[in-house]
Amino acid sequence: LIIRSSRPVPDGIHISAHRQGLTTASTLEFASVLQGKDAFQLAAIKAVSTHYPLRGQLRLRVHGKDVATTRTPSPGTVWIDERLLGLLQVQPGDSLVLGEKSFSIAAVLAYEPDRGGNFAAFSPRALIALEDVPATGVVQPGSRLQYQLMLTGDEEKLSDFREWVAPRLGAGARLLDVSGGRPE
Secondary structure (H helix, E strand, O other): OEEEEOOOOOHHHHHHHHHOOOEEEEEEEEEEEEEOOOOEEEEEEEEEOOOOOOOOOEEEEEOOEEEEEOOOOOOOEEEEEHHHHHHHOOOOOOEEEEOOEEEEEEEEEEEOOOOOOOHHHHOOEEEEEHHHHHHHOOOOOOOOOEEEEEEEOOHHHHHHHHHHHHHHOOOOEEEEOOOOOOOO
16 A cells, blocks of 8 residues: 655654554655766655565666665665766766765666656656655755655555545545556
8 A cells, every 4th residue: 555645644644554563664756956976967866764665676786787685775875777877977986966965876776666657757766765855955845745655564454544544644645556556
């Protein structure tokens, strides 16, 4: 089950999900400019919590091969897709700047299991730790943001949670699931 919203998902919803025995992961997606050595590039930024992704695996490009991983970027690091290496004239180990924060390029991102088919899916991509977002200073009033709370667990618990949370969702929030959401 996924709650997608243009506003942060309230803490009470996170707390209730955990109390009901569900596993959660959070993401925040937005567009921003990354600065490399001598270049700037508009990119789709995805900030993720430690349990991301709940289903499937991220894959990193290591020595020309895709390698599955169960980890996410450590605070202060960024994983970028291969296109950004050339566009920003950088390599793993180099630094990138996002807003007011510098990040070390720790990996080349090859695959995200939940990458959709919208316009942002075709933009060069960067993955950071969710806890790094405030230090960047890029999220401001009026920013176009997409928050997601992903939930997994026993089907009955998910069904109960869905019934509980549906009337509590604010404007701009919606529920997605396997039956009516995204094929990926």
